[in-house]
Amino acid sequence: MEPVKIGLLGLGTVGGGTATVLTRNAREIARRAGRGIEIARAAAREYRPELIEGLDQIGHIGDDAFDLVEDPDIQIVVELIGGYSPALELVMRAIENGKHVVTANKALIAKHGNEIFAAAREKGVMVGFEAAVAGGIPIIKALREGLAANHIEWIAGIINGTGNFILSEMRDKGRAFADVLAEAQALGYAEADPTFDVEGIDAAHKLTILGSLAFGIPLQFERCFTEGISRIDAQDVANAAELGYRIKHLGIARRSPGGIELRVHPTLIPERRLLANVDGVMNGVLVKGDAVGPTLYYGAGAGALPTASAVVADLVDVTRALTTDPNNRVPHLAFQPDELADTPVLAMESIETSYYLRLTALDRPGVMARIASILGEEGISIEAIKQKAPATGETQVTLVMLTHRVIEGRMNTAIARIEALDSVQGAVVRIRMESLSG
Numbered sequence: 001m002e003p004v005k006i007g008l009l010g011l012g013t014v015g016g017g018t019a020t021v022l023t024r025n026a027r028e029i030a031r032r033a034g035r036g037i038e039i040a041r042a043a044a045r046e047y048r049p050e051l052i053e054g055l056d057q058i059g060h061i062g063d064d065a066f067d068l069v070e071d072p073d074i075q076i077v078v079e080l081i082g083g084y085s086p087a088l089e090l091v092m093r094a095i096e097n098g099k100h101v102v103t104a105n106k107a108l109i110a111k112h113g114n115e116i117f118a119a120a121r122e123k124g125v126m127v128g129f130e131a132a133v134a135g136g137i138p139i140i141k142a143l144r145e146g147l148a149a150n151h152i153e154w155i156a157g158i159i160n161g162t163g164n165f166i167l168s169e170m171r172d173k174g175r176a177f178a179d180v181l182a183e184a185q186a187l188g189y190a191e192a193d194p195t196f197d198v199e200g201i202d203a204a205h206k207l208t209i210l211g212s213l214a215f216g217i218p219l220q221f222e223r224c225f226t227e228g229i230s231r232i233d234a235q236d237v238a239n240a241a242e243l244g245y246r247i248k249h250l251g252i253a254r255r256s257p258g259g260i261e262l263r264v265h266p267t268l269i270p271e272r273r274l275l276a277n278v279d280g281v282m283n284g285v286l287v288k289g290d291a292v293g294p295t296l297y298y299g300a301g302a303g304a305l306p307t308a309s310a311v312v313a314d315l316v317d318v319t320r321a322l323t324t325d326p327n328n329r330v331p332h333l334a335f336q337p338d339e340l341a342d343t344p345v346l347a348m349e350s351i352e353t354s355y356y357l358r359l360t361a362l363d364r365p366g367v368m369a370r371i372a373s374i375l376g377e378e379g380i381s382i383e384a385i386k387q388k389a390p391a392t393g394e395t396q397v398t399l400v401m402l403t404h405r406v407i408e409g410r411m412n413t414a415i416a417r418i419e420a421l422d423s424v425q426g427a428v429v430r431i432r433m434e435s436l437s438g
């Protein structure tokens with residue numbers, strides 16, 4: 001059979017990796033797909049030829065992405081440019097032209113996926129986005145197909161490679177934040193705008209997608225609570241370790257009685273959990289299904305070849321399904337499009353979790369009792385408390401507390417009341433805490 005003809009938009013980290021994998025593993029891929037996958041065209045503003053295998057076999061390389069999506073010979077457009085514009089216009093135009101699309105762009109899917117999938121459905125084409133979440137880990141496939149029997153209860157994942165790399169290097173080697181971030185950028189892990197990585201936006205894009213796949217709700221990126229790693233303090237990392245915890249940047253999606261939790265934030269987790277030991281650029285996603293129980297997915301979350309592995313898997317999937325009736329294909333968001341639910345995504349104030357709190361108070365009698373009574377009045381019980389002895393001559397002490405589970409709104413009230421005490425200095429540091437069991 002004739003090879004399927006694809007067009008690559010972008011030849012950077014992921015585009016270059018995709019060309020390389022398609023070249024290196026061409027025979028193996030064709031054996032799986034039933035026919036070859038040929039890069040008929042590529043469009044990129046810039047690329048580094050020395051990093052890409054098989055460039056000489058690409059039919060035509062130019063820089064006009066809009067021209068490529070109009071080419072009638074191209075059956076699958078692979079969008080690896082990133083960002084919202086012109087990626088959205090290019091993807092929509094490709095779909096209008098009846099082309100299938102594969103993309104690694106989580107920002108695009110999280111924000112515009114609902115309209116992209118509606119247009120694709122209308123045209124009977126597929127949009128693959130395995131590379132958009134957790135890089136090389138086949139988590140989209142696991143949720144859409146492997147776990148299709150389950151009522152998903154919750155997902156907790158380390159889903160930003162750059163952020164996890166930064167936290168791991170800072171903790172293990174004492175390196176400075178800016179220095180590790182620069183290395184992540186040089187290795188091709190970081191987003192074009194690295195604040196997406198360090199402020200949790202990239203993880204929120206991915207969690208939005210995971211939440212929709214798990215619970216069958218439309219994509220609602222703007223409802224996802226987002227807190228990054230930029231304000232994590234070394235003393236909290238050390239305090240957590242003393243108490244038997246690690247701080248990881250997690251995306252958590254959970255079905256709870258009033259709705260669905262979608263939240264991304266630094267989280268204390270027990271150090272014996274497998275997720276606590278997912279380090280460097282590796283990602284880990286823990287999914288709890290009612291029938292299967294907990295399942296864990298681990299692998300490289302970023303980088304050229306791991307991400308290309310996911311892009312090419314989508315290309316193989318699309319190639320295999322080209323002749324299937326569009327209504328019998330795996331639905332984009334795992335559930336049939338007319339079966340999506342309107343279950344609300346909860347506001348952060350109504351989620352329930354445990355907390356690590358750190359505050360600085362004057363070393364005076366009665367201060368501790370006053371803080372404990374505020375927590376008690378707000379229905380918050382303390383699981384552990386540590387008072388860090390002041391250095392000689394100092395009049396301040398540091399208090400570190402772990403609490404039992406409580407609604408975030410009540411914790412907000414308690415923190416505001418504690419911060420208002422004359423004897424408490426500055427802000428209360430709060431890091432959410434999850435046991436990841438049950």
Ligand SMILES: NC(=O)c1ccc[n+]([C@@H]2O[C@H](COP(=O)([O-])OP(=O)(O)OC[C@H]3O[C@@H](n4cnc5c(N)ncnc54)[C@H](O)[C@@H]3O)[C@@H](O)[C@H]2O)c1
Nearest residue numbers: 010011012013014044045046080081082104105302303307
């Ligand atoms: N880098 C990773 O590890 C990784 C992992 C998973 C997903 N992603 C996603 O993959 C996508 C690409 O990321 P990347 O790291 O490969 O980016 P990159 O910056 O390395 O490459 C982008 C490519 O697109 C080209 N480009 C940009 N604007 C263009 C335009 N208007 N017309 C034509 N070409 C244009 C650039 O010249 C370059 O070749 C992004 O959506 C990113 O979020 C990246």
Ligand SMILES: N[C@@H](CCO)C(=O)O
Nearest residue numbers: 160161162190191302
């Ligand atoms: N910047 C992203 C790329 C993979 O999606 C990360 O570091 O996880």
Ligand code: NA
Nearest residue numbers: 130133135137
């Ligand atoms: Na993936």
